Amino acid sequence: MVSPAEPERRRRDPVRNLWHGVALAILLIACFFVLPIAYTAGLSLTSPDVDGATLANYRTFFSTEHLRGALGRTVLLAGSVVLLSSVIAYPLSYFLVFLVGPRLRIFLLFVLVAPFWTSFMIRAFAWQLVLSDSGVIAYILSKLLGVPVALGFLYSIGASIFGLTLFGVMLITLTLFSVMVTIDARLLEANADLGGTRWHAFKEVVLPLSAPGWLIGGLLTFIVCVGDYAVPSLLGGGLKPVLAQIMLSTLKGTYDLAMAATFAVILVLVIVVCALPLLLLVRQVRLQS
Numbered sequence: 674m675v676s677p678a679e680p681e682r683r684r685r686d687p688v689r690n691l692w693h694g695v696a697l698a699i700l701l702i703a704c705f706f707v708l709p710i711a712y713t714a715g716l717s718l719t720s721p722d723v724d725g726a727t728l729a730n731y732r733t734f735f736s737t738e739h740l741r742g743a744l745g746r747t748v749l750l751a752g753s754v755v756l757l758s759s760v761i762a763y764p765l766s767y768f769l770v771f772l773v774g775p776r777l778r779i780f781l782l783f784v785l786v787a788p789f790w791t792s793f794m795i796r797a798f799a800w801q802l803v804l805s806d807s808g809v810i811a812y813i814l815s816k817l818l819g820v821p822v823a824l825g826f827l828y829s830i831g832a833s834i835f836g837l838t839l840f841g842v843m844l845i846t847l848t849l850f851s852v853m854v855t856i857d858a859r860l861l862e863a864n865a866d867l868g869g870t871r872w873h874a875f876k877e878v879v880l881p882l883s884a885p886g887w888l889i890g891g892l893l894t895f896i897v898c899v900g901d902y903a904v905p906s907l908l909g910g911g912l913k914p915v916l917a918q919i920m921l922s923t924l925k926g927t928y929d930l931a932m933a934a935t936f937a938v939i940l941v942l943v944i945v946v947c948a949l950p951l952l953l954l955v956r957q958v959r960l961q962s
Contacts (some may be wrong), residue, residue, distance in 0.1 A: 832910075
């Protein structure tokens with residue numbers, strides 16, 4: 674005979690089993706994410722000249738002009754890459770999902786992803802050769818115009834934005850594609866039956882439903898760009914460094930761990946602060962839909 678408490682116990686069992694499965698993931702996140710960030714934050718509050726916790730490193734950072742400038746360039750670089758990548762990725766994702774057949778779609782996705790099977794550094798070096806004043810683009814323009822052409826593009830923040838945008842387009846396109854492909858095509862058919870244009874369907878149906886995919890891709894792109902060192906060094910030249918470059922040079926030069934930890938904490942705070950408006954924007958778009 675089954676006791677009255679048996680059904681209630683069975684209903685609770687899946688919850689207990691769920692926590693048994695999640696416990697290991699929580700432990701790994703705590704060990705490899707939460708604890709390192711907490712240690713870095715604590716290290717940023719130390720100084721060889723002061724006993725105990727101090728904000729001296731943060732005061733030094735915000736009172737130093739070239740450090741504030743590096744932070745501004747970092748945010749400008751990452752924000753520009755996310756904006757340009759989104760402008761390219763949205764129509765590209767729409768094209769892949771709604772305007773091509775399954776076979777061609779697979780081939781185009783392969784073409785999109787294949788360049789990123791090579792090393793990040795190798796791609797940056799390759800774009801150095803292409804964008805230099807003696808590179809392929811300058812050579813073609815010289816032949817077309819009949820005069821020597823110096824691009825003057827390499828070793829600038831524009832070159833860094835260009836190099837990282839190529840990565841951002843791939844990442845945001847894939848996240849948008851993964852969400853758009855789940856949109857019911859009957860919604861677009863209903864829009865057409867009611868006399869709506871493709872632009873109206875995109876604005877009223879595709880954009881709100883694909884907003885979470887754009888948010889994920891945009892945040893991942895922003896995080897990569899904020900912490901990237903290779904592309905600003907190889908394509909930007911380091912003449913106007915971003916914060917990640919200064920952090921690495923601090924470690925290689927003076928080995929000031931506390932100051933480098935301060936840079937790292939500020940980068941994390943920048944990511945958090947910049948992520949909040951994106952979350953609110955996506956929420957607003959979904960509410961309006």
